Amino acid sequence: MNFLQEFIKKIKEYREISKVDKIARRYFAMNGFDGSLTILGLLIGYYLSDFDNPLIIFVTGISTCIAMGISGLWGAYLAERSERISDLRELEKATISSLNNTKIGSAHRFATVVVAVIDGIAPFITAFFSLIPFLFNKYLNISICYYISFTLTFLALFLLGVFLGRISKENLFISGLKMVVAGITSVLISILLLK
Amino acid sequence: MSNIRRLVLDVVKPQFPSIIDLAKQLADLKGIEGVDVSLVEMDAKTESVKITCEGQNIRYKEVENVISTNGGTVHSVDKVSTGSTIVEEVPTHQDSESTLA
Numbered sequence: 284m285n286f287l288q289e290f291i292k293k294i295k296e297y298r299e300i301s302k303v304d305k306i307a308r309r310y311f312a313m314n315g316f317d318g319s320l321t322i323l324g325l326l327i328g329y330y331l332s333d334f335d336n337p338l339i340i341f342v343t344g345i346s347t348c349i350a351m352g353i354s355g356l357w358g359a360y361l362a363e364r365s366e367r368i369s370d371l372r373e374l375e376k377a378t379i380s381s382l383n384n385t386k387i388g389s390a391h392r393f394a395t396v397v398v399a400v401i402d403g404i405a406p407f408i409t410a411f412f413s414l415i416p417f418l419f420n421k422y423l424n425i426s427i428c429y430y431i432s433f434t435l436t437f438l439a440l441f442l443l444g445v446f447l448g449r450i451s452k453e454n455l456f457i458s459g460l461k462m463v464v465a466g467i468t469s470v471l472i473s474i475l476l477l478k
Numbered sequence: 479m480s481n482i483r484r485l486v487l488d489v490v491k492p493q494f495p496s497i498i499d500l501a502k503q504l505a506d507l508k509g510i511e512g513v514d515v516s517l518v519e520m521d522a523k524t525e526s527v528k529i530t531c532e533g534q535n536i537r538y539k540e541v542e543n544v545i546s547t548n549g550g551t552v553h554s555v556d557k558v559s560t561g562s563t564i565v566e567e568v569p570t571h572q573d574s575e576s577t578l579a
Contacts, residue, residue: 296495296499299494299495300494300495373523374492374523374524374549377490377492377521377523377524378490378491378492378524378549378550378551379490379551380546380549380551382492382549384547385546385547385548385549386495386547386548386549387492387494387548387549388549
C-alpha cells in the first residue's frame with residue numbers, strides 16, 4: 284500500500300511538472316478523430332462497392348487500426364521526445380546544471396511515454412469500436428453490420444465531441460454535433476465522388 | 479565535529495517543482511527542524527530563492543541532494559551557524575554605512 288501511495292504521488296508530481304494532461308487530452312481527441320474517420324472512409328468505400336465479405340472488412344480494418352496505432356505511438360514518441368529534450372536543454376542553460384537525473388528529467392520522460400501511448404491507443408480504440416459489428420457476422424446480415432458500424436462510428440465522433448465540450452465547458456450536445464458533421468461531410472463527399 | 483545548526487543558501491531552481499514542494503522535502507530531512515524558502519527573483523523559466531534551514535544537525539550533502547533532485551543549483555552558501563548555540567551576527571562600527579568626515 285505504501286509503495287502504491289508513493290507511486291501515485293510520484294505520478295501526480297510528474298503530471299504537474301510536465302503538464303502532460305493538456306497535451307494528452309489534445310492528442311487523444313485529435314487521433315481518436317483520425318481513427319474514426321479513417322475507418323469510416325474504409326467502410327464507406329466497401330459499402331458503396333457492395334462488398335459483402337465481413338472477414339476481409341474486419342481484417343483490413345484491424346490492419347488499418349494497427350498501422351494507425353503504431354504510426355501514432357512512434358511518431359508521437361519521437362516528436363514529443365525531441366521537443367522535451369529541447370525544452371530541457373533550454374532550462375539547463377538557465378540553471379547551469381544537468382537536469383537529466385532530476386525530477387524534471389524524469390517528468391519529461393514520463394510525459395513522452397504517456398503522450399506516445401495515448402497517441403497510439405486513441406485511433407486504435409475508436410477505429411476498432413467501429414469494426415465490432417463485423418465480429419458478429421455469423422448472427423447479423425452484412426447490411427446490418429454496416430449500419431451498426433456507421434452508427435457506432437458516429438457515436439464515437441459524438442462522444443469525442445462531448446469530451447472536448449467538457450474540456451472547454453461548452454454545450455456538450457453542440458460539441459458532439461460538430462464532430463458528427465465532419466463524419467457526415469466525409470460520407471457525402473465519398474458518395475458524390477464514387478457514385 | 480560540530481553540527482550545522484543553521485544554513486542559508488542562494489539557490490537557482492526551475493519554476494516546477496514549486497518552492498512549496500521543495501520546502502516540504504527539505505523539512506522532511508533528518509536533523510532539520512524548520513525551513514524557510516523565500517523568492518528573491520524570477521524569470522520566465524527559473525526562480526532565485528533564499529533557503530534557510532534550522533535544526534540540530536543539518537547534513538549539507540542531503541540538503542544539496544534534495545535541491546539538485548528538484549533541478550536546482552546552489553549558487554552560494556550565504557550563512558552557516560554551527561555549534562551548540564546559534565550565534566547571531568553582531569553589528570559593529572565597520573558595518574555602519576555613514577563614515578566620520
